[in-house]
Amino acid sequence: MTSHDLRSELESLTTEAFRPDLAEIDRLSTLDIARLMNGEDAGVPAAVAARLPQIAAAIDAVAARMSRGGRLVYAGAGTAGRLGVLDASECPPTFNTDPAQVVGLIAGGPPAMVTSVEGAEDSRELARRDLAALGLGPDDTVVGISASGRTPYAIGAVEHARALGALTIGLACNEHSALAAAAEHGIEVVVGPELITGSTRLKAGTAQKLVLNMLSTITMVRLGKTYGNLMVDVRASNDKLRARSRRIVALATGAADDEIEKALTESGGEVKNAILALLTGVDGPTAARLLEDSGGHLRAALAAAAT
Numbered sequence: 590m591t592s593h594d595l596r597s598e599l600e601s602l603t604t605e606a607f608r609p610d611l612a613e614i615d616r617l618s619t620l621d622i623a624r625l626m627n628g629e630d631a632g633v634p635a636a637v638a639a640r641l642p643q644i645a646a647a648i649d650a651v652a653a654r655m656s657r658g659g660r661l662v663y664a665g666a667g668t669a670g671r672l673g674v675l676d677a678s679e680c681p682p683t684f685n686t687d688p689a690q691v692v693g694l695i696a697g698g699p700p701a702m703v704t705s706v707e708g709a710e711d712s713r714e715l716a717r718r719d720l721a722a723l724g725l726g727p728d729d730t731v732v733g734i735s736a737s738g739r740t741p742y743a744i745g746a747v748e749h750a751r752a753l754g755a756l757t758i759g760l761a762c763n764e765h766s767a768l769a770a771a772a773e774h775g776i777e778v779v780v781g782p783e784l785i786t787g788s789t790r791l792k793a794g795t796a797q798k799l800v801l802n803m804l805s806t807i808t809m810v811r812l813g814k815t816y817g818n819l820m821v822d823v824r825a826s827n828d829k830l831r832a833r834s835r836r837i838v839a840l841a842t843g844a845a846d847d848e849i850e851k852a853l854t855e856s857g858g859e860v861k862n863a864i865l866a867l868l869t870g871v872d873g874p875t876a877a878r879l880l881e882d883s884g885g886h887l888r889a890a891l892a893a894a895a896t
Contacts, residue, residue: 602763604736604789606782614784626791629784633795636780644803647758647774651730651804652811654756656884659728661691661808664719664746666710668790669734669760669797670695671702676801682830684814685822691805694719696742713745720749727754732804734797735759736789738766738777747771760800762793776800813886816841821861821887834860842867861887869894 614622637644651661663673674693680686696715697706709715720731731750733743738761748771751757759772762780769775778800780792809815814822819841825831838849841864848867855873856862864887865876871894883889 602737602739603779603781604762604783604793605787607786608782608784611784626784629792630795633780633792633799636778637796637799640776640778640800643774643776644800645807647776648804648807648811650756650774651758652808654728654730655690655808655812657728659726659730659756660689660723661805662694662720662723662725662729662731662750663692663734663801664694664716664731664743665734666696666701666740666742667705668794669736669740669743672794672797672801673732673734674702676798676805680805680809682824682826683820683822684809685824686809686814692723694746696740710740710742713741713748716742716745717749720746725750725753725755730756730758732758732760732801733768733772734801735766735768736762736793736797738763738768740768744768744771758804760797762789762796813884813889816861816864816887821864822885823860825858825860831858834858838863838867861885861890865890865894 611625614625655661663677665673674695677691677693680691681688695701696712697709700706701709725731731746733747735743744767747757747759747768751771751773757772758774758776759766759768760776761768762778764777764779766777769777778796780796783789783791783793785791819837821837821841823830823834823837825834834853835849837860838844838853844867849863852863852866856866856876861880862873862876865871865879866873868891871879879890879893880887883893
């Protein structure tokens with residue numbers, strides 16, 4: 590594609606559109622610019638809301654595959670790639686997932702998290718190589734992320750994954766995008782032109798973050814990683830999370846502090862096991878067996894213990 594062709598393509602994208610009404614924002618006071626920016630951001634949740642049916646359908650498809658041992662893989666370049674890596678990196682401490690279960694790929698690899706890697710986003714082949722290292726299968730899901738919906742790395746990732754039989758999702762911020770068309774589940778959250786022309790780390794990035802929050806969080810809810818709205822699979826890897834574990838057990842059971850400490854100690858710090866033991870009176874090994882038999886779903890284990 591020539592530079593003229595690329596310029597024409599970019600000019601056709603909503604996310605790249607120029608706003609004449611904002612052409613002199615640099616003349617405004619800092620407070621007025623902040624008000625303008627806040628007003629622009631306020632429209633993002635509504636744009637996401639317009640795509641909730643598509644988002645929910647994608648989540649159900651992801652959860653079905655992950656329940657069979659599949660993985661969730663994000664692939665993007667620049668801000669989109671960084672958001673995918675961020676979402677993936679937060680799943681192990683929040684939901685006690687294996688680091689290999691939710692994976693974030695960014696064009697150019699780890700160095701691209703903090704600096705631009707020349708040409709990486711333009712390579713479909715780089716996406717194929719990055720995914721080949723994972724050995725994708727039909728129970729895996731690949732989410733291509735691109736504000737423009739035209740980024741070759743994201744499209745290449747989706748095309749390669751789909752050819753291998755994996756589930757594919759294309760998350761973009763322009764309608765009729767090549768990325769959404771390439772995926773089984775296309776999610777196009779149209780947030781409109783940016784405050785700073787073409788700076789898609791702004792509204793588009795916010796929209797992508799909101800959708801990724803939904804994809805990972807609600808999938809984990811479907812997989813039994815929560816009990817109500819409590820993070821019962823939290824990994825207590827530091828003092829704050831250990832304190833949070835105790836609080837979660839207290840909220841779920843109403844038990845006294847000494848009982849909570851005893852239950853957590855006997856369960857090796859596993860919050861689900863401690864809750865199950867406290868609510869049903871079963872011992873540690875029985876709690877572990879009931880949870881294993883219930884696929885890790887605490888509500889199902891509680892029901893099984895009651896029979």
